[in-house]
Amino acid sequence: xxxxxxxxxxxxxxxxxxxxxxxxxxxxxxxxxxxxxxxxxxxxxxxxxxxxxxxxxxxxxxxxxxxxxxxxxxxxxxxxxxxxxxxxxxxxxxxxxxxxxxxxxxxxxxxxxxxxxxxxxxxxxxxxxxxxxxxxxxxxxxxxxxxxxxxxxxxxxxxxxxxxxxxxxxxxxxxxxxxxxxxxxxxxxxxxxxxxxxxxxxxxxxxxxxxxxxxxxxxxxxxxxxxxxxxxxxxxxxxxxxxxxxxxxxxxxxxxxxxxxxxxxxxxxxxxxxxxxxxxxxxxxxxxxxxxxxxxxxxxxxxxxxxxxxxxxxxxxxxxxxxxxxxxxxxxxxxxxxxxxxxxxxxxxxxxxxxxxxxxxxxxxxxxxxxxxxxxxxxxxxxxxxxxxxxxxxxxxxxxxxxxxxxxxxxxxxxxxxxx
Numbered sequence: 001x002x003x004x005x006x007x008x009x010x011x012x013x014x015x016x017x018x019x020x021x022x023x024x025x026x027x028x029x030x031x032x033x034x035x036x037x038x039x040x041x042x043x044x045x046x047x048x049x050x051x052x053x054x055x056x057x058x059x060x061x062x063x064x065x066x067x068x069x070x071x072x073x074x075x076x077x078x079x080x081x082x083x084x085x086x087x088x089x090x091x092x093x094x095x096x097x098x099x100x101x102x103x104x105x106x107x108x109x110x111x112x113x114x115x116x117x118x119x120x121x122x123x124x125x126x127x128x129x130x131x132x133x134x135x136x137x138x139x140x141x142x143x144x145x146x147x148x149x150x151x152x153x154x155x156x157x158x159x160x161x162x163x164x165x166x167x168x169x170x171x172x173x174x175x176x177x178x179x180x181x182x183x184x185x186x187x188x189x190x191x192x193x194x195x196x197x198x199x200x201x202x203x204x205x206x207x208x209x210x211x212x213x214x215x216x217x218x219x220x221x222x223x224x225x226x227x228x229x230x231x232x233x234x235x236x237x238x239x240x241x242x243x244x245x246x247x248x249x250x251x252x253x254x255x256x257x258x259x260x261x262x263x264x265x266x267x268x269x270x271x272x273x274x275x276x277x278x279x280x281x282x283x284x285x286x287x288x289x290x291x292x293x294x295x296x297x298x299x300x301x302x303x304x305x306x307x308x309x310x311x312x313x314x315x316x317x318x319x320x321x322x323x324x325x326x327x328x329x330x331x332x333x334x335x336x337x338x339x340x341x342x343x344x345x346x347x348x349x350x351x352x353x354x355x356x357x358x359x360x361x362x363x364x365x366x367x368x369x370x371x372x373x374x375x376x377x378x379x380x381x382x383x384x385x386x387x388x389x390x391x392x393x394x395x396x397x398x399x400x401x402x403x404x405x406x407x408x409x410x411x412x413x414x415x416x417x418x419x420x
Contacts, residue, residue, distance in 0.1 A: 004177060004188055004191055004196055005104065005105035005108070005180070005185075005186045005188055006071075006102065006103070006104050006105070006173075006176055006177045006180045006185075006186060006188075007102070007103045007173075007196075008075065008100065008101070008102050008103075008169060008172060008173035008176060008197055009100075009101050009103065009199070010084070010085070010099055010100050010101070010165075010169055011099045011101075012084075012085055012086070012099045012100070012160075012165065014159050014160045014161075014162060014165065015086065015158065015159055015160075016083060016086050016154040016158055016159060016160050017086060017158075018154070018155055018158055020086070020088075021083065021151060021154045021155055022155060024080070024081060024083065024151070025081070027080075027088065028077065028080060028081050031077045031080070031081075031089065031091070031136075032077070032136075034091055035073065035074060035077055035136055035137075038070055038073070039070075039137075041066075042066070042067060042070045042183075045063055045066055045067055045183075046067060046182065046183040046184065048063065049063040049067065049183060049184050049185075050115065050118070050184050053110050053112075053115050053184045054112060054115050054116060057109045057110050057111075057112060058107050058108070058109055058110065059107040059110075059184060059185055060107075061107065064104075064106075064107050064185060067180075067183045067185055068093075068104045068180075068185065069092060069093035070093065070179075071093070071102060071104065071176050071179045071180055071183070071185075072093035072094075072095055072101075072102045072104075072176075073089070073091070073092065073093030074093075074135070074136050074175075074176075074179065075100060075102045075172050075173075075175070075176050076089035076090070076093065076098050076100060077089060077136040078134055078135065078136045078139065078143075078168075078171075078172045078175065079098075079099075079100040079168070079172055081136065081139060081147070082134075082139065082143055082146070082147035082150070082168045082171075082172070083147055083150045083151065083154055083160055083164075083165075083168070084100060084147075084160075084165055084168035084169055084172060085098065085099045085100045086099075086160075087099065100169070100172065102173075102176045104180060104185060104186075105186070107185070108186070110184065110186070110187040111187050114187045115184055115187065118181070118182070118184065118187075121189075122178070122181060122182060124341050125178050125181065125189065125190045126178070127337060127341070128174070128190075128192055128334070128337065128338075128341075129174060129175055129178050129190075131330070131333055131334045131337055132170065132171040132174050132175070132192075132334065133171050133175075134168070134170075134171030134172040134173075134174060134175035135175045141171070141330060142167060142171055142327075142330040142331065142334065143167070143168055143171035143172070145326050145327060145330050146164045146167040146168050146171075146327065146384070147164075147168060149161075149164060149323050149326065149327070150164045150165070150168075161384075162203075162383075162385065163202070163383045163384035163385040164384055166194075166198045166200075166202075166384070166385040166386060166387060167327070167384050167385070167386060169197055169198055170194045170197045170198055170386050173196070173197035173198075174190055174191075174192060174197065177190035177191065178190045191354075191355040192338070192355040192356055192358075192359045193354055193355035193358045193359065194358060194359060194362050194386035194387055194388065195358055195387060195388055195389050196355075198385060198386060198387040198389075199387075199389070200387065200389070201387055201389040201390060202383055202385035202386075202387045202388075202389075203383060203385075205369065205378075205380055205383055206303065206304040206307075206372075206377075206378040206380050207272075207301065207302070207303050207304075207365075207368055207369045207372045207377070207378055207380070207382075208301070208302045208365075209299070209300070209301060209302075209361060209364070209365040209368070209388065210299075210300040210301075210302055211298065211299055211300075211361050211388065212298045212300075213285075213286055213287065213298045213299065213357065215351045215352050215353070215354060215357060216287065216350060216351055217284060217287050217346040217350055217351060217352055218287070218350075219346070219347055219350055221287075221289075222284065222343060222346045222347055223347060225281075225282065225284065225343070226282070228289065229278065229281060229282045232278040232281070232282075232290065232292070233278065233282075235292055236271075236274065236275050236278050239271050239274070240271070240275075242267075243267070243268055243271045243375070246264050246267055246268055247264075247268060247374075247375050247376065249264065250264040250265075250268070250375075250376055251314065251317075251376060254309055254311070254314045254376050255311055255314055255315060258308050258309060258310075258311055258314075259306055259307070259308050259309065260306045260309070260376045260377065261306075262305075262306060265305070265306045265377060268375045268376075268377060269294075269303045269372075269377055270293060270294040271294070272294075272301060272303065272368050272371045272372055272375065272377065273294035273300070273301045273303070273368075274290070274292070274293065274294035275368075275371070276299065276301045276364050276365075276367070276368045277290040277291075277294065277297045277299060277300075278290060279335070279364060279367075280297075280299040280360070280361075280364055282339070283335055283336065283338065283339035283342070283360055284339055284342045284343065284346055284352050284356075284360075285299060285335075285338075285339075285352070285356075285357055285360035285361055285364060286298045286299040299361060299364065301365070301368045303372060303377055303378070304378065306377070307378075307379070309376065309379040310379065313379060314376065317373070317374060317376065318374065320381075321370065321373055321374050324369075324370045324373065324381070324382045324384075325370065327366065327382075327384050328366055328367050328370045328382075331362070331363035331366055331367065332363065332367065334359065334363055335359075335360050335363040335364065338356040338359055338360050338363075339360070341356065342356045342360075358388055359386070361388060362386040362387075362388060365388075366382055366384060366386075369382035369383065370382050
């Protein structure tokens, strides 16, 4: 996929001032007022720009500069309010002085037909943006949940959890692309692909995602996907009853021995893999009809073998998992919205776009991490970064070949003088 003309980048060390975190909403009041005052002329400029693009296919530079500054400033306010960034932002949308930067490409020719029907075409993106949040005026959805949890974490630790920060960057980046599309700064549709917004890979975890899918979908199986998934939905429900019993027994074993027994680990891990495959098939994130035991599949959840776990953490595991349940719930809503919209896209084109595919895979990975944490398969807390980017392979150290063996020179034979 080519680079989107609207990109978000961040240069942040995750440190947060507890004092400014505590009073963050009060400190943001001047920005809310200024953003509201700026919005009225921005809407007028957007309407005039729509007519200009419709007739000339290109945004006039004065409109481009004005509306780009408004989008950047809105992103800075969103980042400040949601704790995605720490410094107090300026009031003019200056990219050079803030760690969260929204880069908008120079004006390019746009398609008149897309411009004409933009208010209709934008409806699916508005629905996704409503769940992602990230807009300074409508801070809710996933971004609202992430900033709510981050407020407590930053007050306690003085740092922003990297996973929650990445969720906010994803939401803010999508809102910026949506604003640029609505204001006719570009005719490129907003992308929900988290890899296009969060550039850094997520840290290695004991529960990982392996995704191998080309996006092609059979229209016939897409049309009847819900009916085809009924046997799996019945089987995953029956399997869940046995898993609950196994987890309860395993919980007592882990409290006594500090480790989940291997037979329980294998049984529950197979269920976590299988349930992820069922919902990947149901929501069109993956295409082939899955097996019934959690075997190899284009979307595969890899889970490390059991390790020792802290007994106190095991005792309060359900309480500790409550924040993760909140994030998983918001990602679940996003997953089924993507499935609803993707159903129409796959029926018409025979493909599921890359953005919904990656967004859905990120939601399924986080759900699997939450299940694995609650079911005692791992002691690692779920990491909420939506990035699916692979971590770079370490460069191999240069191999130096040993020098060939050279025997020492032979000692000279004694001459006649030495004999005398």
